[in-house]
Amino acid sequence: MIELRSGMKAIAVGLGKSGLAAVRYVHSQGLHVAVSEHRQQISAEEQAVLAQCGAALETGGHTLEFFADADLIVVSPGVPMDLPVLTAARNRGVPVVGELALAAGRIQVPVIAVTGSNGKTTVTSLIGHLLRSSGKKAFVGGNIGTPVLDWLCAPDEAEVAVLELSSFQLDAAGGFRPDIALLLNLSPDHIDRHGSFANYAAAKRKIFANQQQSDTAIIGMDDSEVMARAMPGAGQVLGFGMQPDCRAKVEGQSVRLEPGFTSSGAAEIYDITETRLSSLVNVYNAAAAILAARVFGCAIEGIRVGLADYQPPLHRMTPAGEINGVRFINDSKATNIGAVLAALAGFKQGAEKEVILIAGGRNKGGDFTELIPALHKHVRHVVLIGEAKQELAAAAEAAGIGHQFAADMSDAVRKSFAAAKPGDTVLLAPACASFDMFKNYEHRGNEFMRCVGELAKLG
Numbered sequence: 001m002i003e004l005r006s007g008m009k010a011i012a013v014g015l016g017k018s019g020l021a022a023v024r025y026v027h028s029q030g031l032h033v034a035v036s037e038h039r040q041q042i043s044a045e046e047q048a049v050l051a052q053c054g055a056a057l058e059t060g061g062h063t064l065e066f067f068a069d070a071d072l073i074v075v076s077p078g079v080p081m082d083l084p085v086l087t088a089a090r091n092r093g094v095p096v097v098g099e100l101a102l103a104a105g106r107i108q109v110p111v112i113a114v115t116g117s118n119g120k121t122t123v124t125s126l127i128g129h130l131l132r133s134s135g136k137k138a139f140v141g142g143n144i145g146t147p148v149l150d151w152l153c154a155p156d157e158a159e160v161a162v163l164e165l166s167s168f169q170l171d172a173a174g175g176f177r178p179d180i181a182l183l184l185n186l187s188p189d190h191i192d193r194h195g196s197f198a199n200y201a202a203a204k205r206k207i208f209a210n211q212q213q214s215d216t217a218i219i220g221m222d223d224s225e226v227m228a229r230a231m232p233g234a235g236q237v238l239g240f241g242m243q244p245d246c247r248a249k250v251e252g253q254s255v256r257l258e259p260g261f262t263s264s265g266a267a268e269i270y271d272i273t274e275t276r277l278s279s280l281v282n283v284y285n286a287a288a289a290i291l292a293a294r295v296f297g298c299a300i301e302g303i304r305v306g307l308a309d310y311q312p313p314l315h316r317m318t319p320a321g322e323i324n325g326v327r328f329i330n331d332s333k334a335t336n337i338g339a340v341l342a343a344l345a346g347f348k349q350g351a352e353k354e355v356i357l358i359a360g361g362r363n364k365g366g367d368f369t370e371l372i373p374a375l376h377k378h379v380r381h382v383v384l385i386g387e388a389k390q391e392l393a394a395a396a397e398a399a400g401i402g403h404q405f406a407a408d409m410s411d412a413v414r415k416s417f418a419a420a421k422p423g424d425t426v427l428l429a430p431a432c433a434s435f436d437m438f439k440n441y442e443h444r445g446n447e448f449m450r451c452v453g454e455l456a457k458l459g
Contacts, residue, residue: 101174116184187338191365325422
């Protein structure tokens with residue numbers, strides 16, 4: 001556990017939600033706090049938090065002088081760990097940690113932690129929902145909702161903490177140890193930050209690094225990249241997917257839990273057909289969440305009730321309306337190639353391809369040639385936006401399908417609808433980050449929904 005003593009000086013590097021949570025937490029522990037931020041200007045909310053905590057501030061970069069007397073450095077998830085000031089601090093023996101390392105040893109309830117390239121928000125929120133439907137008091141946060149350090153400042157009566165974790169958070173996780181850790185899948189993402197897929201995958205696998213014999217690792221056994229890497233070394237390892245040795249088996253629109261969780265030794269069947277999770281992607285997500293909930297001790301009936309009334313987060317295969325027999329689906333959270341492949345796998349293939357795809361944005365270092373087979377199988381036409389449109393156009397041409405460029409989301413929706421026929425689906429699945437044209441993926445998805453609504457008014 002990272003030592004925190006009253007009077008120590010801690011520097012938080014980077015603000016935003018996690019940075020502000022770190023400032024509040026170390027201040028609550030009696031430390032003097034300062035903040036180093038690369039932006040020139042900070043928001044009124046950020047200024048108010050710093051004033052409340054008496055935090056010194058440098059903006060516009062990170063200087064060696066500002067870090068000279070630091071006893072502890074807490075790095076926000078978006079900050080590269082190889083900054084020169086951080087390297088110099090480590091060379092002096094100053095701990096440079098992330099929020100998870102700071103939280104390690106201070107969370108007084110069991111932890112269920114979820115990571116993966118795709119689906120982690122859905123799985124995290126679904127686990128929390130299944131726990132609550134089973135009568136458990138659960139905190140759900142981390143990379144979504146409330147940062148873990150804000151929760152530690154004012155912990156509620158939770159019996160369990162369910163945390164979504166990004167590769168950035170895990171990269172600086174230190175001694176963090178979840179009781180139940182889930183690695184859903186692995187596909188190239190954030191290569192611009194990690195430098196290579198191998199480094200990105202290694203960061204994700206740190207979720208298992210400190211697990212002990214009493215802990216559980218849950219992995220997606222249908223994912224070749226997950227299975228190509230060494231299995232977690234401590235505790236039991238349980239899988240979900242279609243493989244013969246999976247404990248939670250995906251069977252069409254059902255999840256079959258193999259014997260082992262009940263005294264009767266009978267298998268358990270969870271039918272997803274009539275729920276809001278009835279898609280190929282979400283049946284896998286449900287399998288992972290059900291398995292975690294049962295490992296934690298949730299009852300079968302509580303899980304079934306939770307599955308029936310669960311509402312998935314927005315911008316993840318969210319229906320956006322139908323116009324003249326053409327469906328519109330908002331999958332704006334599909335910010336990497338793996339997410340687009342998963343989305344397209346749920347559509348039919350062959351001569352009657354039904355997808356008009358809207359894609360594009362800021363490339364995160366992905367290789368769009370990996371999309372070519374799926375484009376050829378499932379997509380009839382592509383409408384492209386943003387900085388990466390030329391790269392994606394090359395992939396569309398290689399797949400033998402037509403493409404158009406659009407100036408903005410409204411133009412993309414109009415052109416997609418014009419290319420569609422009754423029975424088709426216009427799918428927003430960008431394979432890219434949103435920051436070239438939008439504030440974030442939520443803004444992008446909301447604009448898509450708005451533009452579909454405007455188009456519907458025109459008839």
